[in-house]
Amino acid sequence: MQATVSLFPADAMVTRVGCIGAGYVGGPTCAVIALKCPDIRVTVCDMNPTRIGQWNSDKLPVFEPGLDEIVQKCRGVNLFFTTDVVATIQESEVLFISVNTPTKTYGHGKGRAANLKYVESVAREIAKVARGNKIVVEKSTVPVKSAQSIADILKANRNSQNKFQVLSNPEFLAEGTAIEDLLNPDRILIGGEDSPDGWKAIETLSSVYKRWIPADRIITMNTWSSELSKLVANAFLAQRISAINAVSAVCEATGADVGQVALAVGKDSRIGPRFLQASVGFGGSCFQKDILNLVYICESLNLPEVAEFWLNVVSINDYQKQRFAKRIVNCLFNTVSGKRIAIMGFAFKKNTGDTRESAAIYVSAHLLEEGARLAVYDPKVEADQVTRDLNNVTGTPDVVRDQVEVCSDPYEAARGAHALVICTEWDVFQTLDYARIFAGMPKPAYVFDGRKILDHEKLTKIGFEVETIGKRVRNVSQSHPAAITNGAGSGDGAAGLNSCEDATGPDSEMTL
Template identity: 45%
Template sequence: MTHHVACIGAGFVGGPLGVIIAYQCPTIRVSVVDKDQGRIDAWNSTSPPFYEPGLEDLLATIRQRTIESSGPLEDFERQSIENNLSALQQAQSNLQFSTDVNSAIQEADIIFLCVDTPTRSSGSGKGCAPDLTNVQSAVRTIAQVANSNKIVVEKSTIPCGTSAMLRDLLHACSCHQVRFEVLSNPEFMSEGNAIADLLSPARVLIGSQQTPAGRDAAEVLAALYRKWIPPASILTMDCWSSELAKLAANAMLAQRISNVNSLSAICEATNANVDSVAVACGFDPRIGSHMLQSGIGWGGSCFQKDILDLVYIARSLNLDHIANYWASVIEMNDYQQNRFLQRVVSCMYGSVAGRMISVLGFTFKENTSDTNNSPAISVVKGLLDEGAIVSIYDPMAPSSQILATLRLPEAELERLQICQSPYEACYSADAIIVGTGWDEFRTSSEHPVAEPYLTMNGTNSASLTPPLEKPGRLDWTQIVYRMREPKFVFDGRNVLDGEFLAKLGCRYVRVGSASAWDTVGPSNNKIYV
């Protein structure tokens, strides 16, 4: 029976996983540990280190459950605990965030490896193979500290065959006479939907060594998951298959997006509409409609890294045709981003030098604060390289994170502004680019085309924060009114109502549809410069 679970790594994988286990299994102690004190401090505050819908609510529920389980409290005592999360963590909570890695290892029955596995930046496999330095470091620590039998679970995405390597490393470095069983249990969380994915996963994979001890360990982990996941959704297999299935799943999802994006290029060069094409294809039950939304490309921490890992494996096995096939998925994504940038420049009469361009959204997708490999990165850098003046607004990515992601030279920083509101970002813009499909950016045909108003403040300048027509949504009437002529809106996520914006006087350009403002193509109504 499992009494204590540890998650090594308090990032996007380990943090939410620990929260869900603690939430679903009140009798099991959960320790989420990390060497990064700042990250742990964030987890022990009221604001986790990253945004994920539902995460803060679950943390609050667990902490409130802790207060209630501690028995009757006087009002002043309850207020004291609620204001002091460190005290709260000690009040019989089954969820702990700490930097004490050794204690977590010693006390845990099951240890989840949730550390980062970035792509190698040097050495053999540079640019493709994953860097297992963090994984190996964690495993060596487990081997040296563990004083009782442990089940070690690969949660991080790792290459095929890693479980065997970790098993050998654990036994070779062990300082005590203990047994280790290594399982593969890849995560299938989608950023922005991680909590729902953990609460109701489509499937849970558990790979084990095909021995009695390996199968027993797999059953222990399966029993933990069965506390909230239907048994039919838990699949057991060998470690190699489980490890490869994770890479294959992400590669296929990225490939699906690249498929529809490749069709968007054909649609823009003709009079076809990529949304209509996607709907027609999606009606075929063998294809389905999921993830057929065209845009400026995919991003995030997983897709590119996992495809590169798959490419590396194929090349290592001398399967060059297979490697080239999967590498082309990344090439198509890069091409889509570059093509979008060139279309912006082309529509704006071949030059954006000195033009003010607003980028709405910088995270790689909506409902997350992750900016890793965001398509907006290449768009912003490309615009700056073309001489544009760029303003950025994102509701969840802080300025410091955006700057750290871009890593711009000083000369380009002078032409970049990170804004605290979309109205500030779009004020006097020559063009607006929607880089992320945040709900607040969306339009609908329900919005009336009202006479624009212009309020004045004490400094005799226009107010940048007018009241919204709809709570949480932008007032596009006011956004467009404050733009400079000619007013371009480039919809990189196809989330805007083009007809509505056209009535406001915009030159609207979307992915996967020909535009009157394109300067190339067969359409007779296009403008050539």
């Protein structure tokens, strides 16, 4: 059993780190701590035995470039995965909480507030079983003042000999580049109590990060600023995406090219070029959840104008996904009923198998509702995950069973499809043999590039009809408008409508 540690390791020497929650954050973060601090024993625990089993197997539950190698190197040496929460709490001097904080789906704050039940249950468990003093690190993304709630729970339930310090240390990794982000972060944020014990705890946690991160990138501040900074950082990132996506709609309506506009705007050093890529819309477990959490906080603080400002970022994202899905139906002559459509990519971004809030789910659900048959291909998403996601969103498992095929090969998904819909920016989609794919598709054969990653000129030369975000591509049909347009006109005229614009109502479905 670990002896009681003094409050807190006086020379800031940490020997045991624990983490509760072995998900996309807890697993990779602890793997990197173990890699960079060979003298620290790092234990990651989770209440889900399947997940822990996967962490202890050759097929990890999280796909991240570089993660497998680190886990293989450290696991069983100074990195351990376990379901034993009690032992993890008791053995650790520094204890990260990395459990999920999803949007509430019930009661007050439903659909907006963060559900903190997992964080609270961990705090209660720590208070119940801890022996000795602990630094409890809030790594989960939480509303402002959550650290205070954790501290209150710990204080009210602790064994009188134990002392706790609660720090806020939000995680900024992005899925798909998590290992690179953890090895070389822009900054590490640590918020703590403004007291000698608070400062000491901050120093102790900093000492772990300082093993591989330059001191000037470790920023310390008060707890509330740290908690709020995480929500605001995600809100700013998502806001940039919604801003350029809103511009993409203007581009499609005018003939401007959103790529060119983004280039021109991003050259302004005050704005910068990153995160200005228009797309089918952002996904992932964090952006929407964290903005809605921020909206809820603003509403609770009686700041309705501020709440509305941030809510619009989510509204534009929903609009973008819907706009893209509707455009597919419109282009395919206003009916996709019975048509095979290849969904290329199901993860919310490349280099991850995570599908949470993926735009592909919403585009697929819209097409299923319109009666399409879907052939889904993603290099990292398993078939049962696709089925689960579509069942959850559509609520119609029969439709999903009858109309969705998950393929293990992109060519198989494309065979016989009226359209390819690029939903995830996987590199592999850029190098497919599109002439071969074209040959196996009914004509006209469509590509809807929701990520703007393909060579559109090359595709149109092959014969594809290409539709993308924020740009009009000169298609085969535009030289022969009568062949496939609905009579609304085509071409590059500023206000002209092409065959794919949403100019037709439900009664204008074209029969061929």
